[in-house]
């Protein structure tokens with residue numbers, strides 16, 4: 001048998017089912033690994049005793065004949081999901097020491113499926129960022145090269161999965177925060193259609209965009225997790241009212257062509273010209289094109305399509321997301337949650353000092369931008385225009401989907417950059433979100449699949465985007481690709 005940290009979710013589930021290993025053994029093994037890799041900065045909190053208690057309970061259930069593919073499988077949560085048993089910070093000083101009185105729906109559902117929670121993972125403050133350098137608790141390092149960023153905002157999740165500290169983790173994606181760190185860290189991640197996972201208990205950044213999803217090593221593992229995480233929740237008004245879905249079964253059943261060598265026969269993959277601009281780094285372009293050739297070998301046909309407003313996604317997103325953030329973050333006022341300034345003269349002064357002390361620079365920048373674009377006199381010029389363009393961007397996708405079943409392209413214009421490289425230039429970081437923002441604005445499902453390596457041996461992800469609620473066919477294409485390639489099985493040196 002392989003070492004326990006080398007096994008993914010499905011593999012661990014099978015070993016548990018076959019009584020080859022106990023959840024307690026897996027949990028102990030991973031806790032020891034987590035402790036010996038603290039230098040990555042991926043974890044904000046680890047509770048070994050609580051994890052072992054959950055593992056013992058899972059083992060007892062299994063001994064009584066309770067099944068389940070996830071029963072006893074360890075994972076960890078991005079620290080943007082509130083948890084009753086563990087502190088929740090959202091990567092912010094504002095929430096230092098905060099304890100939620102309830103679990104996020106995603107957390108509760110994964111616990112119900114029998115998973116064991118090792119701890120909470122670092123992220124950009126309130127999920128604002130693309131490098132995990134905006135966390136109040138320090139940067140996360142990329143295990144492929146610790147001088148580089150793991151991507152963000154779910155950087156702790158991506159780094160922990162890449163370093164084989166945990167087989168899977170939750171993440172959230174508002175404008176790319178599952179797909180981009182998955183790409184930068186060489187793991188598989190899926191952001192489902194807006195509304196598939198409940199946002200209840202997910203600390204809000206931009207409510208019309210925020211979605212939860214898994215990061216794991218393979219599409220198969222993502223399918224298992226997504227099935228447990230997703231589903232209608234009456235506590236989220238934007239939750240999609242759909243019957244519970246088994247994405248794993250859908251993934252296996254999707255487009256069963258009956259031809260083992262060409263499982264993607266008949267699948268039309270659209271390549272938007274705008275996703276392959278001259279400015280795209282050569283190493284990323286090369287890896288993505290080789291992956292596309294592989295998909296062709298598997299039976300898919302490539303068709304040229306156009307998403308003409310791709311570039312406009314950047315200003316549109318960076319108006320809408322800050323607008324919603326400025327409203328959502330008004331609740332952090334020193335009265336109801338977390339931090340409160342120690343010294344102040346009156347209520348207004350308390351608000352000001354609390355927010356000045358509690359929020360980091362990027363969060364303050366977004367609150368200012370958001371308040372500005374929503375203010376009387378600018379609302380029509382910025383916010384309303386952005387909303388109109390958002391609709392047009394969504395319509396552009398629907399036109400594409402008359403010509404193709406899935407859309408493919410790069411996740412990011414370059415591989416992971418060095419820590420500090422974009423530190424004093426927030427706009428440079430915003431521009432790097434160009435390929436993930438369109439699907440977010442349209443509310444479409446998107447994935448990042450390991451597709452090879454580029455400059456300095458850094459991972460490159462292939463992005464796949466599907467039409468609404470087509471998670472099953474996205475996962476199917478990714479799974480077929482992973483059956484034919486081994487990029488997703490590669491581990492960084494020393495891990």
Ligand code: GLN
Pocket residue numbers: 127128129130152153172173174175176177178205321433
């Ligand atoms: N990088 C984007 C931002 O900073 C996306 C973040 C996210 O998806 N949470 O807003």
